[in-house]
Amino acid sequence: MAPDDAQDALRELQFVGPETAGVLAAANVTREDVTGKRVSHAQLVEYGVNPGVAARIRREHSLQWSFEGGEDLDQRAEQVRGLEDDERQWVAASYGDDAEADGSGDATAEEADWQAAAAAGGGEPAAAEPPGRTDDTEEEDGEAAWREDSWPNGRVDESFEREEAAWREASEPTPVTALDAVDADAAAMLSRAGITSVRSLATAHVDQVADSLGVSSDRVRALRDAAREHAQ
Template sequence: MGDERVSAVKYVGPATAETLAEASFGVDDIREKAVSYRMLVDAGVNPGVAARIRREHSLAWSFESEGDDLGRRSSQVRGLGDAERAWVAASSGDWQEEESKPEPDGEAAWVAASGGDGAKADGSGDPVAAESAWRDRSRPTPVGSLDGVGATEAADLAEAGITSVRALASADPEAVAAALDRDADRVAELRDAAVDHAGRSP
């Protein structure tokens, strides 16, 4: 793009900005919808990031006016009946030729296009790894994993609805102590340990 304003475009991180700096279109072209998803991908933008940019700026999927793309798309859309496929085929050229070409699996194509080198903060990289990393980060840490919290105390806290470190860190010690008929100082001590633990977690 050769335009410093590229990083101002939503969903454009450092890796994508670097890729777009070499593109033949500029930020204004994106804002004026003179760029398509296909152009972004052809310029080297990760397909997932290109899809986000496309949605954000209401960009076209492609500017190609050839009808053969409809044949390919109709074979990918689930739930089309034979008559609907035939109609799409008649609208788009030779259906049989398009049908005989194997289409890559969408996720596999995205992983291949992204280099499959792991998830990155700007949305580029392996989407499966990104989701797996997100799930790992989002998984609650059991309250029993805190130092000094045994199985009995964890079970007592669970009775008050506190099963994770995050829940304990945000709990009102006096309310929990009253609900469990426990010492408020001990519950406050546990809450402080949970806050410390949550602060150390990534």
């Protein structure tokens, strides 16, 4: 098989990107070697595959850690769990940015944290600590304090509700259709320029609006002047 074909075949494997495929092809490792479990995790690392990527490939294809003899089940369990501190640090480092440098899968820092937590506990990581105070919590507290300062006993009576309703009504933008000079056609025309309120029409740039709508400046100026008179 030609080198390029061999790399293309390798890249069909999960977690094998261009750089990893090149490393494996240079070591004469084929796609069938991986799917047939004829290569181990230790060999992948020895050939130059990033350790984090090698770990992902090992899990995906159920590869052995090593073909070396003399490893009993307890020793293999230590390898899988990463009970030694140095190994846990190595796993976390391997799953950092370098593991994604060649596009070889989605090894992430979150998975590194999961690996480290699982290794420390010998199993699934414990549930996360309850989240601390957030910006939303602080904002809610600030609003509560504002209510205490602004309203007697922190209560909202009918007078405050009426004042708030009046403030909201006064704050709502007045539509351009409130102007006698603006009929339905003129309102539709202005909306194409993003002008829907009396305030935005009163502050509009006549020439720019006229150019954007393809109408005369005199027509836009007349509408703008009507908005300004209404605002006075």
